[in-house]
Amino acid sequence: MTPHEYCQDKAAKSGSSFYYSFMFLPPVRRQAITALYAFCREVDDVVDECEDPQIARTKLDWWRHEVARVHAGEPTHPVTIALKDVVARFNLPLEQLIEIIDGMEMDLMQSRYLDFKGLQLYCYRVASVVGLLAAEIFGYRDRQTLKYAHDLGMAFQLTNIIRDVGEDARRGRIYLPIDELQRFKVPASQILEGRHDDNFRELMVFQAARARKYYDQALDELPAVDRKNQRPGLVMAAIYRTLLDEIERDGFLVLDRRTSLTPMRKLWIAGSTWVRA
Structure with a gap:
């Protein structure tokens, strides 16, 4: 091999x-x-x-x-x-x-984040940096595309955090900022114990709105001259936004299950998005 x-x-x-x-x-x-x-x-x-x-x-x-x-x-x-x-x-x-390795190492040093500002550094290292490297591989002519790549990486990581709340909790990690848990009256113990309620759902609605803001911001930042080269990111955005929609449609029941799309559905979204982009 x-x-x-x-x-x-x-x-x-x-x-x-x-x-x-x-x-x-x-x-x-x-x-x-x-x-x-x-x-x-x-x-x-x-x-x-x-x-x-x-x-x-x-x-x-x-x-x-x-x-x-x-x-x-x-x-x-x-x-x-x-x-x-x-x-x-x-x-x-x-x-x-x-820097990607540094981001992975953050998981060994902390399992909670006080606020979104602290979480942003983690998301930048494990996702936005990957987006910046990917943009170099796909090719671009306008440096504004790097802002798109940064924000799209943030959007992907925030979607991952929403999808994996329960799975991460079983590893002892909670990426949802502590100050936001407090604002929505969701104690960490509730997440670790996998208990859904209306407060938790409202917390996740807030998280999903933030992720969608980053998707919208990223797509607005992508220059037309680079849209064709950056189609792989647009494909990923389409798949991940569909996943986020599915999670919301299921009522954000992410503490005891992991929502996913079928391979066939991902392939259909990928093909149709590539043709349209």
């Missing part, structure tokens, strides 16, 4: 909606974004799969050194071997790859 085949296998097995946004890209760009996505999956899996935080930190440090080896031209992991060519071809800043 070649390094790029390893990345393709990693992306396909994840079942992520992101995979569908890559499908219609030209081979070189599809291979590049798949390598970036595989890198994100590798470092994310370190945090989610290591029960010992110290072991997880050690593994993340290894990945930092591996990124440095990309710069030196001596990577050893299939993903970073694949990224070596991608970084050179698309001039990707290695410090942004490190």
